[in-house]
Amino acid sequence: MQTELRSSLAGNQCSDHLLHRLHDLQSRFQHIPAQEIPPLATELQLPISQVEAVIDFYSFFHRSPRGRIDLLFSNCTSCGDLSLMQQLCTSLDVSPGITRADGAVSIDETSCIGMCDQGASLLVNGRIMTRLNPQRLQQIAGLVNAGTPLDAWPAEWFAVPDHVRHPGLLLNDALQPGAGLRAAIQRGAENLLAEINQSGLRGRGGAGFNTSLKWQLCRDAPATTRYVVCNADEGEPGTFKDRVLLNTYAQQVFEGMTLCAYAIGAKHGYLYLRGEYRYLLPTLEATLAEQRAANLLGENILQQPGFNFDISIVVGAGAYICGEESALLESLEQKRGVPRVRPPFPVTHGYLGQPTVVDNVETLVAATHIAVQGGQWFKAQGTEKSAGSKVLSVSGDCATPGIYEFPFGTSLQQVLDACGGQDAQAVQVGGPSGTLVGQAEFGRKLAFEDLATGGSIMVYGAQRDLLAVVRNFSHFFAHESCGFCTPCRVGTPLLRKYVDKIASGHGTPYDQEEMARLAKVMKRRSHCGLGQTAANPLLDLLERFPHVCTDRLLHQDYEPFFNLDAALATTRTLTHRDDAEAHLS
Amino acid sequence: MTNNTLFIDGQEIPFEAxxxxxxxxxxxxxxxxxxxxxxxxxxxxxxxxxxxxxxxxSASACTLPASNGMQVDNNTPALNEVRKTLTQMLFVEGNHLCPTCSKSGDCTLQALGYHFGMLDGHFPPFYPRREVDASHPSVMLDRDRCILCELCVRASREVDGKNVFAISGRGAQSHLIVNTVSGKLGDSDLQTGDMAAHICPVGAILIKDHGYEVPIGMRTFDLHSVAESDVASPVTLKKTEHHDA
Structure with a gap:
C-alpha cells in the first residue's frame, strides 16, 4: 500500500518522489545507470519492475548516456523547427538521438515544450531556450565545442517573456494575496461553494466539468483524507497559458488550491508540473514560501483553528498523457501514467484511492477571483453555458502570438483579427486533440457549446501544407500514446504509417478509406481522451479540406506499404553511397 | 428481482450488485x-x-458496472466488425506466426480471429524486435507473441501472491518485464504451478518440454468454439492440457 510522500525539510518538494530521484540520477550521469536502480528501488520500497517501468515510460529518462549538453528541439508546429535541428546536427557532427562519441553533446526532438509564442525553441539540459535562429545555433555550436558549461552561456538566452497581449476579466483584475481566502472564510465553506456554483465556472482544461459540482462531490465523498491536485501538465501542443499563469499569477493558483481545500476539507495538495516547465520551480517554491510566511498556507491558515493545508510540487518527466487526470494521479503515485478505468472517478477514488479534486491551473485562478468578486461578477461575461472568460494561447502564422483573454462566446474571427492572423487558411482550435476549422467556420464561437478549447489556438497561414500539419500531429499522438488499450496503442502508429504513406506520394484511395475507417474505430473505442481524439485532425482534414489528401493519392487500386528503395537505406548507409545508382528510382 | 436486470441484445438478464x-x-x-x-x-x-x-x-463490458435497465448491444454485425479490426491490430502489432507456434489451436487470439472471420492481418505489420527469455528452467517467455493483456501480471499478484510480471515502456514500445534485478525470468520465484505460468491466452508464456503433446485437431479450439470460453452455462470448456502442473 502506498503512503503519502514524505516531504523534504523545505516542505514543498517531495525529494523522494521516484520521478525526482530519477531526474537527479539523469542529471548526474546523463542517464539512469543500471546499477543505481536496485538500491533506489530498495530505498523507496518499490518493486524493481515499477522503477524500470517508470524509466521506460517517461521521455526524459534514458538508458544510455546523453551528451553533457543535451539539446531537445521542440517538434511542435508552432514552437518547433526541425530544419534548425538538422543545421545544428551538421555543425556539431551529431546524428539526432545519438550522443557524440566524445560525450559532449546529443541532439534530439521532443514534443511541444509550450513556447509557441517564442519562436523556435529547445530544451537544453532541461532549461528553456527560445527565439532560435541560424546565428544563435552557430553560437551554441561554438560554446558546445569549447566545452563552456551551461551556466556560463548568456543568461538572456534563457529568458521566457509572458507576452500577455490582451488581458481580460481575470488578468486585468489585480488581487491582494489572501483576498480570496479572507472572503471565503468570512462567507464559510458552504457559501464559497454556492458562489462558485453561481459563477457557472467550468473546468478550463477542455472537458468543462462543472467546478462547484466537482468540489461538492469530493466534499460529500465519505473519507477522512481528501486531496487537491492542480493539473499543471500543460502538454497540448499550442498551449502555454498555464506557463504564464504559473510564472506571474502563481499566488492565485495556489490560493485557488487552498480555497478548494477549504471547501472540501483537504489537508494536502499537489501541483503536478510538466517536466518541460521545470525552470518555473524556483519561482513557484518562492511563492509557496511567501504564502507560508503570510499564513496563507500551513497550520491554522488566517488564524482559523484546524484549517491546515500545504502544497507540494511534483515534476513530470515528458509524458503528454499525464495531463489526463487519472494518468496524472498514477504518475503522482510514482507509476507509469496510464489512465485509470472510470468509474470510479477521482472525486471519490483519486490520489491513493482518496477523494481528490483535480483542477486545471486556470480554473483555480478563476476560483480565486470568484471568491473575491463573487459569482455574478464572473457570470456577467461569457455565454449562458460557458460563463466567464477564457485565457487563450495563440500561436502560429500570426503577427503577435501570445496570451489573449476573451469572454467565452468570442468568435474565432475576432481572435484572428486581434492577433494579426487574417490570412489564415485554417485554425486548429484546442490543439491536436481539438478541431481543425477552415475559413467558412471562422465565425464560430469559442465556447463549450460550439468550439471547445482548453486554450490552444494554432493559426495556419495560406502557405502552410495542412497535410504536413496533420502528419505532425499523427506522429505526436503515436509518440505519446500510453500503450494501455489496443485501439490507441496500435491505432496511433498505424495512422502515422497511413499519413506518412499518403504524404510521401505512395497512398491510394483505398489507403485513405482504410485510414478513415481505422480513425473512427479509435475515436469511438479507445480507453481515454488521447485515443478518442488522436484521429480528430485527420478526420477534420478529410472532411473540411478533402483535396489536401486526395491531391496526393496515386491513381491506382493498390500500392504496398513496403517500399524497396526505402528498405535499401541501411545498405546505402553501410556502403557510404547515396548516388543515383544506389537508388531504384 | 425484477429491478436488477439489464438487456443484452434485447434479452433480459439478472445481475447482482x-x-x-x-x-x-x-x-x-x-x-x-x-x-x-x-x-x-x-x-x-x-x-x-x-x-x-x-x-x-461505447463501453468495455468487463469494467462497466451493470445497472438497472441498461440496453446493451453485443452480438451485432457492426460490433463484431470493430472486434475483428481490433483483433487484426493485435496480430500486426506483434509477431504472430501461428503455423510455428505450439499454442496454435489453444490460442484465444487465434480463435477470435476465426470467430470474427478474419482472413488477413489487413494492416501493415510492425515486425517488432522483442526479446525472448529462456532463462527459466521450465517456463518460456516469448515476447513476440505478447498482447499486453496483463493476465499474467494480475494472476501473479492476485492469485499466486507474487509479483513476477509488469508492463514497462510506453505506447507501441510497451513490453512485458520481469520483476528481478536481471530482468530474467530464471531469477524470479515463478513456479510451474503458478497461475501466471498458465494463464497466457497466446503463446507468450509456455511451459517447456510439453509442446505438441496434444495433436492438432484435438486442441481446445478444435473441440470448442471460443464463444464457449468462460461462459458459466450450459457448457463447461474442457481445456486441453499440455503438461502436468
Whole structure:
C-alpha cells in the first residue's frame, strides 16, 4: 500500500518522489545507470519492475548516456523547427538521438515544450531556450565545442517573456494575496461553494466539468483524507497559458488550491508540473514560501483553528498523457501514467484511492477571483453555458502570438483579427486533440457549446501544407500514446504509417478509406481522451479540406506499404553511397 | 428481482450488485468476446474486444458496472466488425506466426480471429524486435507473441501472491518485464504451478518440454468454439492440457 510522500525539510518538494530521484540520477550521469536502480528501488520500497517501468515510460529518462549538453528541439508546429535541428546536427557532427562519441553533446526532438509564442525553441539540459535562429545555433555550436558549461552561456538566452497581449476579466483584475481566502472564510465553506456554483465556472482544461459540482462531490465523498491536485501538465501542443499563469499569477493558483481545500476539507495538495516547465520551480517554491510566511498556507491558515493545508510540487518527466487526470494521479503515485478505468472517478477514488479534486491551473485562478468578486461578477461575461472568460494561447502564422483573454462566446474571427492572423487558411482550435476549422467556420464561437478549447489556438497561414500539419500531429499522438488499450496503442502508429504513406506520394484511395475507417474505430473505442481524439485532425482534414489528401493519392487500386528503395537505406548507409545508382528510382 | 436486470441484445438478464456487464453476461450464458478478461481476476479493460454499446455509448463490458435497465448491444454485425479490426491490430502489432507456434489451436487470439472471420492481418505489420527469455528452467517467455493483456501480471499478484510480471515502456514500445534485478525470468520465484505460468491466452508464456503433446485437431479450439470460453452455462470448456502442473 502506498503512503503519502514524505516531504523534504523545505516542505514543498517531495525529494523522494521516484520521478525526482530519477531526474537527479539523469542529471548526474546523463542517464539512469543500471546499477543505481536496485538500491533506489530498495530505498523507496518499490518493486524493481515499477522503477524500470517508470524509466521506460517517461521521455526524459534514458538508458544510455546523453551528451553533457543535451539539446531537445521542440517538434511542435508552432514552437518547433526541425530544419534548425538538422543545421545544428551538421555543425556539431551529431546524428539526432545519438550522443557524440566524445560525450559532449546529443541532439534530439521532443514534443511541444509550450513556447509557441517564442519562436523556435529547445530544451537544453532541461532549461528553456527560445527565439532560435541560424546565428544563435552557430553560437551554441561554438560554446558546445569549447566545452563552456551551461551556466556560463548568456543568461538572456534563457529568458521566457509572458507576452500577455490582451488581458481580460481575470488578468486585468489585480488581487491582494489572501483576498480570496479572507472572503471565503468570512462567507464559510458552504457559501464559497454556492458562489462558485453561481459563477457557472467550468473546468478550463477542455472537458468543462462543472467546478462547484466537482468540489461538492469530493466534499460529500465519505473519507477522512481528501486531496487537491492542480493539473499543471500543460502538454497540448499550442498551449502555454498555464506557463504564464504559473510564472506571474502563481499566488492565485495556489490560493485557488487552498480555497478548494477549504471547501472540501483537504489537508494536502499537489501541483503536478510538466517536466518541460521545470525552470518555473524556483519561482513557484518562492511563492509557496511567501504564502507560508503570510499564513496563507500551513497550520491554522488566517488564524482559523484546524484549517491546515500545504502544497507540494511534483515534476513530470515528458509524458503528454499525464495531463489526463487519472494518468496524472498514477504518475503522482510514482507509476507509469496510464489512465485509470472510470468509474470510479477521482472525486471519490483519486490520489491513493482518496477523494481528490483535480483542477486545471486556470480554473483555480478563476476560483480565486470568484471568491473575491463573487459569482455574478464572473457570470456577467461569457455565454449562458460557458460563463466567464477564457485565457487563450495563440500561436502560429500570426503577427503577435501570445496570451489573449476573451469572454467565452468570442468568435474565432475576432481572435484572428486581434492577433494579426487574417490570412489564415485554417485554425486548429484546442490543439491536436481539438478541431481543425477552415475559413467558412471562422465565425464560430469559442465556447463549450460550439468550439471547445482548453486554450490552444494554432493559426495556419495560406502557405502552410495542412497535410504536413496533420502528419505532425499523427506522429505526436503515436509518440505519446500510453500503450494501455489496443485501439490507441496500435491505432496511433498505424495512422502515422497511413499519413506518412499518403504524404510521401505512395497512398491510394483505398489507403485513405482504410485510414478513415481505422480513425473512427479509435475515436469511438479507445480507453481515454488521447485515443478518442488522436484521429480528430485527420478526420477534420478529410472532411473540411478533402483535396489536401486526395491531391496526393496515386491513381491506382493498390500500392504496398513496403517500399524497396526505402528498405535499401541501411545498405546505402553501410556502403557510404547515396548516388543515383544506389537508388531504384 | 425484477429491478436488477439489464438487456443484452434485447434479452433480459439478472445481475447482482457489484457485477459488471461481463459478469452478468457470462453468468447468464451469454458470450461477450474478450481477451484480457478472466473471471476471478480484477477486470482490466485494455484489449477492448468486449466493447459493447450501452444505451448508445461505447463501453468495455468487463469494467462497466451493470445497472438497472441498461440496453446493451453485443452480438451485432457492426460490433463484431470493430472486434475483428481490433483483433487484426493485435496480430500486426506483434509477431504472430501461428503455423510455428505450439499454442496454435489453444490460442484465444487465434480463435477470435476465426470467430470474427478474419482472413488477413489487413494492416501493415510492425515486425517488432522483442526479446525472448529462456532463462527459466521450465517456463518460456516469448515476447513476440505478447498482447499486453496483463493476465499474467494480475494472476501473479492476485492469485499466486507474487509479483513476477509488469508492463514497462510506453505506447507501441510497451513490453512485458520481469520483476528481478536481471530482468530474467530464471531469477524470479515463478513456479510451474503458478497461475501466471498458465494463464497466457497466446503463446507468450509456455511451459517447456510439453509442446505438441496434444495433436492438432484435438486442441481446445478444435473441440470448442471460443464463444464457449468462460461462459458459466450450459457448457463447461474442457481445456486441453499440455503438461502436468
Amino acid at each position: 457489484g457485477q459488471t456487464i461481463m459478469d452478468a453476461a457470462l453468468a447468464a450464458g451469454i458470450y461477450i468476446p474478450h481477451l484480457c478478461h478472466k473471471p476471478g481476476l480484477s477486470p482490466h479493460g485494455s484489449c477492448k474486444l468486449c466493447t459493447v454499446d450501452v444505451d448508445g455509448r
